[in-house]
Every structure is written in structure tokens, then in C-alpha cells.
Amino acid sequence: LGSRVFHPEDTIIQTAHNRIGGQQFTVMAGPCSVENQAMITDLAAKVKAAGATVIRGGAYKPRTSPYDFQGLGETGLRYLRAAADQQGLDVITEVMSIDEIAVAAPYTDIFQIGARNMQNFDLLKAVGKAGKPVALKRGLAATIDEMLNAAEYIAAQGNLQIMLVERGIRSFDSTYTRNVLDVGGIAVLRKLSHYPVIVDPSHASGHADLVAPLAKAGVAAGAQGMLVEVHQDPAKALSDAAQQLTPAQFAPLVQQVQQIHALL
Ligand code: PEP
Numbered sequence: 001l002g003s004r005v006f007h008p009e010d011t012i013i014q015t016a017h018n019r020i021g022g023q024q025f026t027v028m029a030g031p032c033s034v035e036n037q038a039m040i041t042d043l044a045a046k047v048k049a050a051g052a053t054v055i056r057g058g059a060y061k062p063r064t065s066p067y068d069f070q071g072l073g074e075t076g077l078r079y080l081r082a083a084a085d086q087q088g089l090d091v092i093t094e095v096m097s098i099d100e101i102a103v104a105a106p107y108t109d110i111f112q113i114g115a116r117n118m119q120n121f122d123l124l125k126a127v128g129k130a131g132k133p134v135a136l137k138r139g140l141a142a143t144i145d146e147m148l149n150a151a152e153y154i155a156a157q158g159n160l161q162i163m164l165v166e167r168g169i170r171s172f173d174s175t176y177t178r179n180v181l182d183v184g185g186i187a188v189l190r191k192l193s194h195y196p197v198i199v200d201p202s203h204a205s206g207h208a209d210l211v212a213p214l215a216k217a218g219v220a221a222g223a224q225g226m227l228v229e230v231h232q233d234p235a236k237a238l239s240d241a242a243q244q245l246t247p248a249q250f251a252p253l254v255q256q257v258q259q260i261h262a263l264l
């Protein structure tokens with residue numbers, strides 16, 4: 001269902017505020033986690049002013065340690081929705097379990113399936129049935145074919161509103177980058193599938209100063225959108241502190257990637 005052989009045209013995903021895919025370039029940005037109402041309300045205004053049309057923010061967080069901040073749950077979703085509505089933005093947020101789909105559905109426009117759940121097939125089937133766009137992140141060590149098969153689980157439920165998110169894969173060397181952004185993989189996904197392809201340079205790099213070069217590389221390779229973590233005070237962030245951009249760092253990046261996209 002996801003193959004260009006049978007569906008040569010790019011899939012365009014229509015949301016309340018966006019047309020994602022095709023020639024469009026969609027900027028999605030916001031904090032790793034929704035931490036409180038004031039921060040997400042303020043960030044919604046700032047990312048919108050910089051050119052974002054979708055706000056991200058985690059309410060259910062897949063943390064490596066169970067002792068780290070796990071997210072605000074439905075309270076966070078309520079803050080996120082209110083902030084988005086004030087600014088006329090779509091919402092993208094992660095669901096980690098089947099139960100969270102029904103909780104999150106009234107608050108979100110796009111369900112994010114995180115890297116750690118890329119092959120959680122029951123979750124993929126359930127989100128496929130939920131009737132909203134799904135952004136599927138590449139698994140930590142997933143091949144392109146494994147990712148396309150994961151997308152197929154969603155599509156097989158009758159939901160072709162799928163975005164493929166390249167967020168870096170594990171390699172033998174994580175000394176300087178958290179993951180390795182598979183730039184070639186972005187070009188391959190564009191070739192093999194008709195779904196919109198999105199680059200997440202934040203989780204790929206793990207370091208704020210590497211986000212801009214990876215975002216630009218991803219867009220040059222054909223990404224039709226970017227998903228970037230932005231926080232007012234990254235050093236104090238409750239998750240992913242090292243990789244979040246300030247609004248002042250994020251705004252010029254949007255300008256630069258839009259120029260690159262316009263050249264393609
Ligand atoms: C996130 O988007 O904050 C996240 C946890 O991403 P990933 O699943 O790519 O690690």
C-alpha cells in the first residue's frame with residue numbers, strides 16, 4: 001500500500017491547518033516534553049512566529065530510566081491543545097500504548113509513534129484504526145524495509161495518512177552524535193514510498209549545535225518537513241536538554257531550510 005509502484009503520486013495529508021507532503025514543506029516544532037502550561041503557551045507563539053505550523057510536545061514520554069520525568073499525561077495534552085488553538089497550529093504528540101490513543105485523540109491532530117515502538121505491531125494496528133494522521137519514527141536500529149513494513153501495518157487498517165520520520169539510527173560511535181542521521185535513507189524513502197518524509201535532526205544529533213546542519217542535509221535530501229525540539233531554556237529542560245534549540249536559534253534555521261527547499 002505504501003509503494004510508489006502502485007501509487008506513483010505523493011500522498012498529501014490534509015489536517016486542520018496544513019497540507020503535508022508533495023511540494024509543501026511543513027515545520028513542526030516544540031519542546032521534547034510539555035512541562036507546564038506557561039512554557040507551552042509561550043512556545044506556541046514563538047514557534048509560530050518562526051514559521052512552524054505544527055506544535056510538538058510529549059505528554060507520555062518513553063524515558064530510558066523509569067526514574068526520569070515521565071510526562072504530564074492528559075494534563076499536558078490539555079495544555080498543548082489550548083496553546084495550539086490560541087495560535088492556529090496543529091498538534092503532534094506521542095502515544096506509547098493502545099490505551100493512550102483514545103485519551104490523546106481529542107487533543108491531537110497527528111499521532112506520533114516513537115522510535116522505540118516502531119515495531120509494536122498491536123499499537124500500529126490500533127493507531128491505524130484511529131482515523132488520524134500518524135507520524136511513524138524509524139526504530140533505533142530499523143532497516144528501511146522494516147520501517148516500510150511497520151508503515152504497512154498502519155496502512156493495512158485503511159489509514160494511508162502516514163508520515164515517515166527519519167530520526168537517526170544507532171551506530172558504533174555515539175561519541176559526538178547521539179545517532180546517525182540516515183540522509184541516504186531519506187532519499188530512499190522518497191523513492192520507494194509516496195508518504196511524506198520528515199527529518200528529525202534533534203534526536204538524530206543529540207546536540208543543539210548539530211541540529212541545523214542535519215536539518216539542512218535532511219531537507220536537501222528530500223525531506224518534506226522537519227520536526228525540531230525547541231525550549232525556552234534548554235539547559236533546564238526535563239528531557240533532552242542537550243539537543244533543544246532556543247526560539248532565537250530556531251527562527252533562522254527555518255529561514256535557511258525554506259531556502260534550501262525552494263531550490264529543489
Ligand atoms: C521524542 O520525539 O521526544 C522522542 C522520544 O523521539 P524518538 O522516539 O525518536 O526517540
Ligand code: MN
Pocket residue numbers: 032033203229239240
Ligand atoms: Mn525528545
